[in-house]
Amino acid sequence: MFAGLGDADAALLVRALRPRTLADAEVLFRQGDPGDTMVIVATGVLGVQVRRLDGGEAPVAVVSEGEVVGEMACVDPYARTATVVAKGRTVVYELRRDALEALRTVAPAVASAVVGAVIRDVTKRLRDVNGTIEAELGGGSAVPSVHGGVRGAPPTAPPSSGPEAQRAGGAFRRLVDKLRGLG
């Protein structure tokens, strides 16, 4: 869908994004804080970690250049389900919920492309969840395990750590390529 965005629309999207530079170990989101912003990694890497029952932090994923985190909260604000922290100096673009709302009026094709990408990511994750359940319904005694079974995250992650702790990726790739193309 992003491939179909014209340069003028892509430029409007770029104007709606806010660049931000994070120092090494700087926290972008903290688990439990209210969230309404999605973040695209321009350069560098973000680490995703969730609190363990014993109070420690367990790494569950990394978000690399060109990948997106927090996009569901941008569409539907929610408490952050994981803590996201810069691993080394990292440059990100932020899209706040109010900026996405504004795009619906000034650049509906752009807003629709962003929401469409979120839907594709969510669809993929719902399928993953569904595959786990299918295995459970058909397979007898296997314990349904969202983290261990679907995404391969360490078993230390509590099951309720939520969807944003992992990256489905993919749907936003073309958007990011497009942004890079604009320099």
Added chain:
Amino acid sequence: MNGGALRALPSLGGYPDAELDLLASVAQEVSIPAGGLLCREGTTGQSCFVIVRGEIDVFKALGAGDRVLATLGPGAMVGQMALVDRAPRSASVRARTPTVALELSREVFERLLGAQSPFALRFQHQIAVAGIRQLRTALDRLGLLSSRRASPAESADEGALALACVQAATEDWDISLEDMENAVIVIPDGQMTGAELAMRRRGR
């Protein structure tokens, strides 16, 4: 049917009159007698339904027979997933009473979205929000189902039904997990019905 008939439906409360008029004009009004099917599990959906009058049962083949997962009334939307994805329907939907519904096809929805119709943009956003909430709830509930395995008292049948509820809801986003009173979830500190789980979720 005119847009005014849709105004009273809670799920469409946020839509301006002009957009409801558009929905009423592009969607097909369908009348289903009691017992008639709106959609069948396993088939590829081409449309979604907004229930205007009547009651429907959402059911799924499970074990030897069908199990009703939820009963929904006016304002319920079923099968929105078909507008954005081509996966097979995860459950069947049957009219419990004589039912009137509006059927919105994927073809019409895509055309409106391509034309950047404000209605289609709002509907797309609503689908995204519904999907996100279903995913969050499903992951939470799968977590509960995982922890429930510690309880040997529960029958395998109840466990399968609870999983089927989650599964149907994850595919048909608009079938709220919280509507599924049949799903009994056993957690370490006791048993919860879907309704209790919904209350607990709202309370936090």
